[in-house]
Amino acid sequence: WWAIFTAATGLSYNAASLGVTRFLFGMGEASAFPAGSRALVRWLPTRRRAFGQGFQHAGSRLGAALAPVFVILLISIWGWRPVFFSFGFVGLLWAAGWYSYYRDLPRHHSKINEGELQLLKTECAVATPASRSVPWSRILRSSDLWILSACYFCYGWVLWLYLAWFPTYLREARHFTELKSGLASLPLLAATFTNVIGGLLSDRLVSRWKDLRRGRLIVSRSGFCIAGLALLPGVLAPNPVLALVCLTIALAGPELTVAVSWAMCIDIGGNCSGSVSSVMNTLGNLGGALGAVAVGYLATHFGWTSPFIVACGLCLLSSVLVSTMDPRRSVC
Numbered sequence: 001w002w003a004i005f006t007a008a009t010g011l012s013y014n015a016a017s018l019g020v021t022r023f024l025f026g027m028g029e030a031s032a033f034p035a036g037s038r039a040l041v042r043w044l045p046t047r048r049r050a051f052g053q054g055f056q057h058a059g060s061r062l063g064a065a066l067a068p069v070f071v072i073l074l075i076s077i078w079g080w081r082p083v084f085f086s087f088g089f090v091g092l093l094w095a096a097g098w099y100s101y102y103r104d105l106p107r108h109h110s111k112i113n114e115g116e117l118q119l120l121k122t123e124c125a126v127a128t129p130a131s132r133s134v135p136w137s138r139i140l141r142s143s144d145l146w147i148l149s150a151c152y153f154c155y156g157w158v159l160w161l162y163l164a165w166f167p168t169y170l171r172e173a174r175h176f177t178e179l180k181s182g183l184a185s186l187p188l189l190a191a192t193f194t195n196v197i198g199g200l201l202s203d204r205l206v207s208r209w210k211d212l213r214r215g216r217l218i219v220s221r222s223g224f225c226i227a228g229l230a231l232l233p234g235v236l237a238p239n240p241v242l243a244l245v246c247l248t249i250a251l252a253g254p255e256l257t258v259a260v261s262w263a264m265c266i267d268i269g270g271n272c273s274g275s276v277s278s279v280m281n282t283l284g285n286l287g288g289a290l291g292a293v294a295v296g297y298l299a300t301h302f303g304w305t306s307p308f309i310v311a312c313g314l315c316l317l318s319s320v321l322v323s324t325m326d327p328r329r330s331v332c
Contacts, residue, residue, distance in 0.1 A: 001028030003095060007088025010081040026285075033057075033281050037262050038274030043106060045119060047207050049266050050216070054199025054259030058192045061255065064163065065188035134275045135332060142331040144268055145276060149283035151220070151322050152261055154314035155254050156287030157294075158227065161311055162187055162251050164292040165299070173304040174240040187248045191255035198223060199259030212267060216327050220260045224319035226253030228312050235308035247308075254315060257322075267327035276331060 005025035012018040036056055044052040074083045103109040106120050139145060167184040170176040176183065198219055206215030227250050234246030262277060269276030295307040 002032065003088045003091025004028075005088075006091055007085050010084035010088075030281060030285055031278075033262075034274050034278040037265060037277045039102065041266055041273055042104065043120065047203055050199035050202040050206075050259045050263035051196070052199065053262035053266075054195040054197070057258050057262070058195035061188050061191040061195060065185040065192065068182070068185065134272055136275070139269075139272060139276055139279065139331050142268065142276075142329070144264075144325040144327070144329055145279060145331060147321050147325045148261060148264055148268075149280045151224070151257070151318040152280045152284035153287035154224075154318045155257065155261070156284035156289075157291035157314055158251070158254055158311045160288035160292045161295050161307055163288075165295045165307070166247075169299075169304055170240075170244075172299075174243060176240070183244060186244065187251035190248050190252040194223075194252040194255040195258050198256035199263065201256075202260050202263065212328050213326050216260050216264055216267070217322060217325070220257045220322045221319045223253045223256030223260075224315045224322065226256070227251070228253075228315040228319065231308050231312040231315065235305050250311075254318075257318075264325075264327040268329060268331050270330055270332045272332040 002025065005021055005028060009018070009021050009025065012021055037053065040049070040052045040056065071083055074086070106112050107117060162184075166187065167181045170181050170184055202215055202219040204215075205218060206212050209215055230246050230250035230253060234243050234250050237243040237246060261280065265277035265280055266273040294310075298306040298310065
């Protein structure tokens with residue numbers, strides 16, 4: 001789906017067709033993350049869940065950081081339409097490769113050995129009969145899930161402030177040239193590392209303290225606090241280099257929380273982790289969609305400082321909210 005509508009973007013002929021195509025593209029893209037999260041459940045020991053989630057999401061940040069470089073180069077050679085066609089073709093190849101290689105159960109994979117199967121002894125505990133229906137009533141009554149989703153809504157708002165507007169901010173507010181605006185990828189590169197670090201750190205703390213709640217929440221709270229404390233100095237700093245450093249740290253902070261958020265979806269979701277994570281991801285995408293629009297209005301009417309103040313408030317709010325949840329309470 002993602003690949004087809006990526007390629008179809010190259011066929012757009014006006015604003016309406018572009019909007020429809022990108023809307024359909026987004027539907028396919030959004031489903032990939034919950035499905036990817038669920039795909040990892042049987043393939044990772046419980047003590048490596050957060051690291052696996054962080055490693056997976058680090059790929060999306062790295063792609064977002066590197067894509068502009070390659071896209072600009074390819075557009076200069078081919079024009080913009082063939083770029084979407086080529087990316088769509090690559091996506092179809094990847095989908096075919098994944099479908100042929102991945103197996104739902106490790107024991108069904110030809111490359112796995114007995115030692116690895118012993119390591120993944122939890123797989124039988126999470127294997128779900130195909131006939132079992134999803135207990136949506138229990139899932140949607142979970143206060144922990146709604147708290148987690150609210151935090152992910154705030155995270156989505158902050159992320160899309162960077163994805164959609166950060167290069168514009170550097171040009172308009174910090175007077176960076178077009179060439180220097182390429183430095184907008186620095187926060188995403190930092191986010192690539194902190195996605196992995198956040199998951200690895202959470203897993204190690206859970207293992208060391210033998211306390212799932214404490215090991216998950218301390219990383220999540222810390223990440224949101226780092227963002228809240230770095231955003232204001234970043235946007236208020238008179239020196240543009242210092243501002244860039246602070247704002248890079250500000251995105252690295254909430255990216256520490258991403259692996260933990262998705263791992264907690266598995267913690268509370270178990271067999272239903274795909275459905276649980278889809279709720280959280282929906283709220284995160286809603287935050288991103290609203291934030292991407294709101295930032296433009298805020299910057300136009302109140303100046304560039306205002307969107308970052310809002311982002312700071314959302315991060316501090318999230319640090320408080322996440323402290324009230326308990327990933328040990330299963331919804332399934």
